[in-house]
Amino acid sequence: MLLIMTFNSYYKNWLSGLKKQDQLKLIMQILLFSLVLIIFVVLLAQKINLSAVDLGRHIKNGELILNGNWEIFNTNYYSYTHGDYLFINHHWLSGIVFYLLNLLGGMTLVSLFFVANMLASFLLFFYVAYKKNGWEWPLLISLIVIPVIASRAEARPEAFSYFIFALYYYVLWRFDQNISNKKILYLLPPLMLFWVNLHVFFFLGLLTITAFWLKYAYEWWLAKNALSQTKLFLLTKVGIICGLITLINPATWRGAILPLTMMKNYGYQILENQSFWFLDRLHIYPPNLYFKIVLSLALLSWLIVIYSFLRNKILPNIADLFLWLFITSISLVMVRNFPLFGLFSLLIIVNNFSHLPLPEKNSKTNLVITLILGLFIVLILQGSNYEYWQSRRNNFGFGLTPGVNKAAEFYQYNKLTGPIFNNYDVGGYLIYHLAPTEKIFVDNRPEAYPTKFFTTEYVPMQDNEQVWQQQLAKYNFNIIFFNRNDLTPWAQKFLIARVQDNTWVPIFVDDYNIILIRNSDQNQKIIKQYHLPSEMFYIR
Secondary structure, three states: OHHHHHHHHHHHHHHHOOOHHHHHHHHHHHHHHHHHHHHHHHHHOEOEOHHHOOHHHHHHHHHHHHOOOHHHHOEOOOEOOOOOOEOOOOOHHHHHHHHHHHHHHHHHHHHHHHHHHHHHHHHHHHHHHHHHHOOHHHHHHHHHHHHHHHHHOOOOOHHHHHHHHHHHHHHHHHHHHOHHHHHHHHHHHHHHHHHHHHOHHHHHHHHHHHHHHHHHHHHHHHHOOHHHHHHHHHHHHHHHHHHHHOOOOOOHHHHHOHHHHHHHHOOOOOHHHOOHHHHHHHOOOOHHHHHHHHHHHHHHHHHHHHHHHHHHOOOOOHHHHHHHHHHHHHHHHOHHHHHHHHHHHHHHHHHHHOOOOOOOOOOHHHHHHHHHHHHHHHHHHHHOOHHHHHHHHHOEOOOEOOOOOHHHHHHHHOOOOOOEEEOOOOHHHHHHHHOOOOOEOOOOOHHHOOHHHHHHHHOHHHHOHHHHHHHHHHHOOOEEEEEOOOOOHHHHHHHHHHHOOOOEEEEEEOOOEEEEEEOOHHHHHHHHHHOOOHHHOOOO
8 A cells, every 4th residue: 555655655755746748748648558458458357258269278278288198299089989090199298287377366367368468469469559659549450450360269379479579579679779678589589489489370470570681672772781781691690590490399390381381181161260351251251341441541641652652762671561562462361360450550551551641649639639539539439330239348357257057067977978079169168177087089180181071971970961961870979069159051051950859868068068869768867857858949
């Protein structure tokens, strides 16, 4: 309490020492910045629907690795269909982090850590934009890009990549501003050692080094000055070290080249890996609207840069252009990259728009205009895609969505046993609750299964009754455990058929999952106790 009172007294004395106009500017800056931070946290703070995400599997990975289970690194350990299938676990270290967080503070701490990690990534880019351009543009553009950054409000290993990418850019920016900061470059190799084991996006670090290397090479080619040559030499040395460090992972050189090979064995198409154009045609991905807005602003900002070059001969930043073109390209190809695009576009749009002539920087007028425009933008964004924002508002918070673990608790309480036939979405959930005791049919890692498995077994057995009967005879399923919100055509068709099939009896259903048990003699006791009448199910 004494510390708070002392700080409060110091703050009042400091504020009273400022001119009234400066006090007003400071208060407005604080209000605007607070608005940005509140909106950012509110949009990112989403409760975890564990039944349809990867997080459960990551946590189980961490638990088993710390218990000495090395099979996690290179085999599909959790599945009874392809348990020996070789693949590279490129985010094993993320699993350890998530496991320890869950051990210390449950899923609430995991949620808080995710939001804090995303906020730190955002603030690093915001800080660079602010240092180069003042307050107004960063505050205004932040309100526009935040919906894109928050399009994937789910605790995933890729969040580590956003933060380390932001750190890489920040370190290289500091070095770019002043070569005397060259020692800061040696933060990059140890960061790469973590990154290559946290998430497959570690290649962004090498790409960022390459972008600044191209900038210095271009500057040296133009001017032949010693400073650019020195920067080029230092960055080359650090880049080679970082490249060699990518080999320090459980899969060595295979892990280092994984970004080039990973998508070659993706037999199951998932929404997050679809292109912007494909989803835009189907009108099924609301964040596309906000991506369009940010992309349009970014393109407009590059036109301003081109105009500035033609008029004033001010060269564009080669590093920024190179990185933005790459990040935009992978975001158009896969919507999973939207947050990365939003984070980097904040910096790009602010830097490029700063070429526009404005009144005196940091003036009271600019801040008033920024406040009015900011509130207007918030109202417009909130008014668009109403159902999308309503669903996110209903899911606001930290930790797990209420009741999401009931299906797993029911399964364990009644000592049910497999073989389980489960759908893709619920795989990570079952791994979290049942592994290593119970193996599952499939989980949400397409790269951990042969392509043929999805194309000739998993999808056809839900879509074709004859194939289902063949696979039933092959695997002798005892339990069907499905995430009932799987909206793929084959999943819905399959669930309707099974509910109407006397061979199977529904014994549990909630907002997330449905469990059916085989109508056999050994299951009659559990069926009599929990049988759900067919009248409670309907098709809509």
